[in-house]
Amino acid sequence: MKPIRVVLVDDQSLFRAGIRMMIDSQADLEVVGEAANGREALDVVRAARPDVVLMDIRMPVMDGLEATAELLTDAAPPRVVMLTTFDLDEAAARAIRGGASGFLLKDADPDFLLAAIRTVHAGSQVIAASATRDLFAHVTDAATRPVPVEYQQLTEREREIFALAARGLSNAEIAGREYLSEATVKTHISRILAKLSLRDRVQLVVFAFDHGLA
Incomplete structure (x- = not known):
């Protein structure tokens, strides 16, 4: 290799x-x-x-x-x-x-x-x-930014996973906290990124803080 x-x-x-x-x-x-x-x-x-x-x-x-x-x-x-x-x-x-x-x-x-x-x-x-x-x-004025329509498409469970990912938790940490398998968490993350048109978890964190969701 x-x-x-x-x-x-x-x-x-x-x-x-x-x-x-x-x-x-x-x-x-x-x-x-x-x-x-x-x-x-x-x-x-x-x-x-x-x-x-x-x-x-x-x-x-x-x-x-x-x-x-x-x-x-x-x-x-x-x-x-x-x-x-x-x-x-x-x-x-x-x-x-x-x-x-x-x-x-x-x-x-x-x-x-x-x-x-x-x-x-x-x-x-x-x-x-x-x-x-x-x-x-400190670079976000979240109070003046409305929650985007795309976020409303997330299910309640996806919003829970979103919040944990936005805090920097890994798939393994989220799985342990929510009593889920890592594969299930990975699936949730993939769906969340798709619904929000985000490239990756880094953009998810930025999105969360930009809109006061973390």
């Missing part, structure tokens, strides 16, 4: 070196490129064609938001996970709304960061569950 190809984008060379050592120590992961700003990232990513990009939000020349937005217009874009040392803020929410596959703080546990890379590569999304509310609550 080919290793998951990763590009690191961060203006701090010591941080990149540490993350590279950690990733390259894993048999199923491989760093195939680095960049110190968003402009460099565009060239590196398009040349290396990685599976996953770890993208710092704040960098000189071109920040991670602009670089991510441009990369995601490519025909076959990589999965992008945003990184920052700052508290959760509007920039992170904007990146996720723009198509990024998740958000992590740079001081995340190493095992969690490695797991996040694998999770994103597999097609899922990552947001530090404990930070979900802080990420969106």
Whole structure:
């Protein structure tokens, strides 16, 4: 099996070196490129064609938001996970709304960061569950936004599952809490995403906070 190809984008060379050592120590992961700003990232990513990009939000020349937005217009874009040392803020929410596959703080546990890379590569999304509310609550004026008609289509059970997913609970955690099988929870999530025209669980979280549903 080919290793998951990763590009690191961060203006701090010591941080990149540490993350590279950690990733390259894993048999199923491989760093195939680095960049110190968003402009460099565009060239590196398009040349290396990685599976996953770890993208710092704040960098000189071109920040991670602009670089991510441009990369995601490519025909076959990589999965992008945003990184920052700052508290959760509007920039992170904007990146996720723009198509990024998740958000992590740079001081995340190493095992969690490695797991996040694998999770994103597999097609899922990552947001530090404990930070979900802080990420969106202060950038949302939910009181002035009506609940969309699409939400009214959800059954009572789907709304319960929706609320738990919006709080960052995994399928396994929801299953244990609601006495359901993980397969049943997965089915509920799929139906919820379809009814709300959402791409994934990350967009579900954004939707919930945008409309005061979490």
